[in-house]
Amino acid sequence: KAGVTQTPRYLIKTRGQQVTLSCSPISGHRSVSWYQQTPGQGLQFLFEYFSETQRNKGNFPGRFSGRQFSNSRSEMNVSTLELGDSALYLCASSPGQGAPIYGYTFGSGTRLTVV
Amino acid sequence: TQLLEQSPQFLSIQEGENLTVYCNSSSVFSSLQWYRQEPGEGPVLLVTVVTGGEVKKLKRLTFQFGDARKDSSLHITAAQPGDTGLYLCAGETGANNLFFGTGTRLTVIP
Numbered sequence: 001k002a003g004v005t006q007t008p009r010y011l012i013k014t015r016g017q018q019v020t021l022s023c024s025p026i027s028g029h030r031s032v033s034w035y036q037q038t039p040g041q042g043l044q045f046l047f048e049y050f051s052e053t054q055r056n057k058g059n060f061p062g063r064f065s066g067r068q069f070s071n072s073r074s075e076m077n078v079s080t081l082e083l084g085d086s087a088l089y090l091c092a093s094s095p096g097q098g099a100p101i102y103g104y105t106f107g108s109g110t111r112l113t114v115v
Numbered sequence: 116t117q118l119l120e121q122s123p124q125f126l127s128i129q130e131g132e133n134l135t136v137y138c139n140s141s142s143v144f145s146s147l148q149w150y151r152q153e154p155g156e157g158p159v160l161l162v163t164v165v166t167g168g169e170v171k172k173l174k175r176l177t178f179q180f181g182d183a184r185k186d187s188s189l190h191i192t193a194a195q196p197g198d199t200g201l202y203l204c205a206g207e208t209g210a211n212n213l214f215f216g217t218g219t220r221l222t223v224i225p
Contacts, residue, residue, distance in 0.1 A: 004157070033212060043158075043203065043215035056212045090157050092213075103148050104213065106157030 002027065004093045006107035013114050018079040021110045023091030025072050031055075031096025032074040033104065034066060037088040046089075049074055050096045081114045088112075118142070119206055119216035127222040128194055136189045136219045138204035145209045147180055147187045152201040161189075194223045 005024040013019050025032050034046040045058040049068035066076040078085055088111050092104035119140045128134055138147070146165045150158035162171050164180035164187065171178045175198075177190040187204055204216040 035215075042217055043205075045212045045214070048212055058212070092157075103160035103163050105160070106150075108156050 004091055004105050004107035006089075006091050006110050008110060009108065010111045011113070013081050013112065015081055015083060015114055017081050018077060019081060019112060020075055020077045021089055021091075021112075023074045023076075023093075023107060025074070025091075025093030026105055029093040029095055029105075030072055031094045032068055032072065033092040033094070034074070034076050035090045035092065036060075037090055037109070038086075043090070046076065078112075083114050086112060086114045119204055119214055121202075121204060121216040121219050123219060124217065125220050125222075127224065130195060130223055130225050131193050134191050134194060134221070136191075136202055136221075138187045138189075138216050140185050140206060142206065142208075142214075143184050144206035144214075145184070146207045147184070148205045148207065148213065149178055149187070149189055150203045150205060152203060153199075158201075158203055191221075194221075196223045196225050199223050 007022045023032055031050045033048040035043050036046055037043045046060055046064055047054055047066050048056045052068045063079045068074045088109045090109045091107045094104050119138055122137045146163055148163045149161045151161055152158040162178045164178055167182045167184045169180045175192045179188050191198055199222050202219045205213040207213050
């Protein structure tokens, strides 16, 4: 079955702009989580969506937002980009029912560079 | 904030050697997962451990979950160049998100 698809793979944006990243989870998976990965901070949780509802949110400013559609595809948006937002943004898919002891399936990520 | 400390941070060994990576926290987790990440890709799940004291073996990899469910270890026997990558532990608290460890970057030299 198809894996988790993230688009685009690479993105270069200018400070102050906004950006939208997309994630298509594994078919049948209803939970999508977003993570930011940087060399200094490692992998940090942004938010998680299940059946179009945000169930959990990490400690990021309001410039970071997301949504999930009825087909479970998810988007995240970052407004007023800052240089520190340069990172690999990873999307993770899971069935979403109960505790995710099945593990997450990650996409290959979107590498965002803010200049 | 749940914090997962991994050690060592970097590890460079010769092919055929054994190694152990540690993942420690002061928090209790309902499950703990280990992932391996290669450059330019997302993390790939290796194993999930759920029960305190649980030991799981995956070919040359052995994973153990601490009795108190606060720590875990990954032992690799006879390391191969294909084992090279970033190893990440991640704790799950039942709140639908994972707390990732600081990572161990392993290089296996042929």
